[in-house]
Amino acid sequence: MTRTDNGFSATRRLILQGAGAVALVGLGNLPFAPAFAAANDKYPEEAFKQKTEADAIKSLYGKTAEASDKVKMDAPEIAENGAVVPVSVSTTLADVTSISFLVAENPVALVASYKIPAGTMPNVANRIKMAKTSNVIVVVEAGGKLYSATKEVKVTVGGCGG
Amino acid sequence: MASTIRVRATSSGETTEVQALIQHPMDSGFIKDSKGELIPPHFIQQLTFEYNGKPVFVADWGGGVSKDPYVKFAFKGGKKGDELKVSWVDNKGATDTTTAKIQ
Numbered sequence: 001m002t003r004t005d006n007g008f009s010a011t012r013r014l015i016l017q018g019a020g021a022v023a024l025v026g027l028g029n030l031p032f033a034p035a036f037a038a039a040n041d042k043y044p045e046e047a048f049k050q051k052t053e054a055d056a057i058k059s060l061y062g063k064t065a066e067a068s069d070k071v072k073m074d075a076p077e078i079a080e081n082g083a084v085v086p087v088s089v090s091t092t093l094a095d096v097t098s099i100s101f102l103v104a105e106n107p108v109a110l111v112a113s114y115k116i117p118a119g120t121m122p123n124v125a126n127r128i129k130m131a132k133t134s135n136v137i138v139v140v141e142a143g144g145k146l147y148s149a150t151k152e153v154k155v156t157v158g159g160c161g162g
Numbered sequence: 163m164a165s166t167i168r169v170r171a172t173s174s175g176e177t178t179e180v181q182a183l184i185q186h187p188m189d190s191g192f193i194k195d196s197k198g199e200l201i202p203p204h205f206i207q208q209l210t211f212e213y214n215g216k217p218v219f220v221a222d223w224g225g226g227v228s229k230d231p232y233v234k235f236a237f238k239g240g241k242k243g244d245e246l247k248v249s250w251v252d253n254k255g256a257t258d259t260t261t262a263k264i265q
Contacts, residue, residue, distance in 0.1 A: 041208075041217070041222075043207045043208050044222055048222075048224040084228045085228075103226060106226050107190070108190070108224055108225065108226060111223075111224055111226035111227055112221060112222065112224065112226070112227055113221075114221050114222070114235070115219070115220040115222070116219070117216070117217055117218060117219070117220075119218065119237055119238045119239065120218050120219055120235065120236070121236040121237060121238070123236060124233065124234070124235050125232075125233065126227065126232060126234070127231065127232050128227060128228060129188075129190065129227070
C-alpha cells in the first residue's frame with residue numbers, strides 16, 4: 001500500500017510541476033515575443049499565401065504600388081527554363097527599405113521579399129521560378145512609399161507545372 | 163556535414179559585394195513527382211546576413227525561388243578579413259549557418 005501511495009504522490013507532484021512549468025512558459029512568452037520579433041524580423045506567412053500580386057502586396061505592405069521608371073528590372077524577354085529565371089533590380093530611389101519580387105501567374109504570386117537595412121545598396125539579383133509566361137513585378141519600398149516595375153517574361157518550359 | 167551555404171564576400175574598399183549559393187530543394191508544393199503525387203512544400207523561408215552583429219540583408223522566400231537558390235547584394239562598409247555570418251531556416255524548421263571572411 002505504501003508503494004501505491006508513493007506512486008500516487010509522485011505522479012501528483014509531477015503533474016503539479018508540469019502545470020507550474022506550463023504556467024511559467026505561458027507567462028514568459030508574453031514579454032519576450034515582441035522583442036524576439038523585432039530582433040528576428042518576422043516571416044510574412046500570410047503574404048506568401050496570397051494568389052494574386054495585388055493581394056500579396058497589400059498583405060505585405062498594407063498599401064498599393066505605383067509604377068516608376070526609377071525602378072530598373074533586368075529580366076530575360078524569353079526564359080527557356082521557367083525553373084530558373086534570373087531577375088535583378090536596381091533603383092535610384094533613396095531610403096529603400098524593402099524590395100520584393102512577384103510573378104502574377106504563379107500559384108503563389110510573391111516569390112521573394114528582401115529587407116534592405118540602412119547602408120545596404122538597393123540592388124538585388126536572384127533566380128526565380130515561373131509556371132508560365134507572366135508579368136514579373138518588382139516592388140521597391142522607399143521612404144514609406146511603394147514603387148514598381150513590371151515586365152513580361154515569356155516562358156517556353158514552365159517551372160511549376162507537373 | 164559540409165555546409166549547404168557557399169558565400170563569397172568581396173570588399174572594394176567602400177562597399178562589400180556578397181554572392182551566396184545555397185543547396186536546398188526549394189520544393190514549392192505545387193509540383194508532382196513521377197507517380198503523380200504532389201511533392202510537399204520544402205523551402206527556405208528566411209535567409210539572414212549579419213555583419214558586426216547587425217543584419218545587412220534579410221531574405222524572406224517562398225516556394226517560387228529556384229532550387230539551389232542564388233542571391234547577390236552589396237552593402238556599404240565591410241573590411242577585408244572581417245566575418246560575415248549567413249544563416250537560413252526552412253519551413254520544416256531546419257537551419258544552417260556559416261561565416262565567411264570578407265576578401
